[in-house]
Amino acid sequence: MLNRRALLGAGAALPLLSAVPAWPAGADQQPDAVVDAFVRDAGFQGVVMLGRMGKPDYIRTVGYADIEARLPAKADTPYAIASISKWLTTVTVLKLVERGLLDLDAPLTRFLPDYRADTGAKLTLRRLLCNASGLPNLFSAAGKEDPTLLTTDLTTGQALTRFCQGDLMFEPGDKFDYNMVNWIVVVAVVERVTGLPFQAAVRSITLDPLGMKATAATDKALETVAPSYRTVEPPDRWRNDRRPYLAAAGGYASTAPDLMRGAHLVFDTGFLTPESRRQLTHVEMPTADYALGGRVRQLTIQGRTVLAGWETGRTAGYRLVLGHRLDGRRTVVILNNTALSQKTMDQFADRLLGAEPRP
Structure with missing residues (x-):
């Protein structure tokens, strides 16, 4: 010992x-x-x-x-x-803003038109990136019910549908809620506007240019x-x-x-x-x-x-x-x-x- x-x-x-x-x-x-x-x-x-x-x-x-x-x-x-990792993700999003592909304050439905319309009209990347979206943490709830969740393969689209479209708990921006679901949505947005898997987008936009x-x-x-x-x-x-x-x-x-x-x-x-x-x-x-x-x-x-x-x-x-x-x-x-x-x-x-x- x-x-x-x-x-x-x-x-x-x-x-x-x-x-x-x-x-x-x-x-x-x-x-x-x-x-x-x-x-x-x-x-x-x-x-x-x-x-x-x-x-x-x-x-x-x-x-x-x-x-x-x-x-x-x-x-x-x-x-x-x-x-x-959230910092690396945010740097990637900001680089996409610089390229005109994203806007921190546009409705989420501009980038994910098939997202739930009522909440998507209120949500923005800014509120997701500062953990103040109001989205409920359906991921953590699902993980408590299913201990195999973290070893189960889901596509980004499947995760977005399953965990990220609940009723808002509060108006976006009203409270700080450190919530993993926010970041699943960000993955979906980055993949949609770049046409790349999230990890490939972060690699080409952020990690390789930084020499990391x-x-x-x-x-x-x-x-x-x-x-x-x-x-x-x-x-x-x-x-x-x-x-x-x-x-x-x-x-x-x-x-x-x-x-x-x-x-x-x-x-x-x-x-x-x-x-x-x-x-x-x-x-x-x-x-x-x-x-x-x-x-x-x-x-x-x-x-x-x-x-x-x-x-x-x-x-x-x-x-x-x-x-x-x-x-x-x-x-x-x-x-x-x-x-x-x-x-x-x-x-x-x-x-x-x-x-x-x-x-």
């Missing part, structure tokens, strides 16, 4: 990659001390990466990506990124992705089945270098137009700090308020943070597969960025 503290201690002894330069002189935070404390207090294992302009200047790997096989976590180990070669849908990359765990002592693997029609909400896997590169190019460069970047970072639902496809948080760093794009992922045992200061000065990526508290992961990321604790 593996002892958790001994396991993580062994991982913590793994060296930094030799190609990574030393932490900048005069930096306020010494990340090794922050990581060591989180390993000690929370039993963290996984990957920590800090960088600037899409390039890492600090990498730390802790523990094992595969506990049973004793395969150590590496800087380029792929992890399922859960809801960070290690990022792929989990159903295409299961053999290489670090498994997730409910517990590490004894190791108890936690399945993370995802059908293609669920890819937009949480069906991708990626690596720390890919996520860091993508965050820089999306938030800091001309990959998106200024208007698209404005849409991506405009908070639509202030009660949840939620913009389109992710959050924008206010961090207090050295007495100043700094906005940060804040993408998090939580599914099965995966817990992840991609935090990017919108002033372009710093990115943090944290990948974990042992079911840590997401709140503590956010607090860990805050400390690594030198932010004051939130009340």
Whole structure:
């Protein structure tokens, strides 16, 4: 039986990659001390990466990506990124808006003319992308009745008909409701306007142009992705089945270098137009700090308020943070597969960025 503290201690002894330069002189935070404390207090294992302009200047790997096989976590180990997939989906939608194929505020029935007419006239991509559509979560209800649902193949059209056409629970925009059904509808829209399977559209529109070669849908990359765990002592693997029609909400896997590169190019460069970047970072639902496809948080760093794009992922045992200061000065990526508290992961990321604790 593996002892958790001994396991993580062994991982913590793994060296930094030799190609990574030393932490900048005069930096306020010494990340090794922050990581060591989180390993000690929370039993963290996984990957920590800090960088600037899409390039890492600090990498730390802790523990094992595969506990049973004793395969150590590496800087380029792929992890399922859960809801960070929503960010990639939103970037894809915004690129299609730039091409004139989509409109964030047009009625859904413009793009899905066979969708239910009464609700389709009220729904927009904006409300779907900020999780404020009002659609009931018929997917979760069906999953409770049928445990085999996540291993059952359905086409996008079948999923759209079965899960996404219920009576609205509230008027679109009135409430925040973190609901996977929203994203099944987005998959259907992207497939309809591009004529491509969703994953192929994301690959050609977003991933390949961003150079995110290690990022792929989990159903295409299961053999290489670090498994997730409910517990590490004894190791108890936690399945993370995802059908293609669920890819937009949480069906991708990626690596720390890919996520860091993508965050820089999306938030800091001309990959998106200024208007698209404005849409991506405009908070639509202030009660949840939620913009389109992710959050924008206010961090207090050295007495100043700094906005940060804040993408998090939580599914099965995966817990992840991609935090990017919108002033372009710093990115943090944290990948974990042992079911840590997401709140503590956010607090860990805050400390690594030198932010004051939130009340």
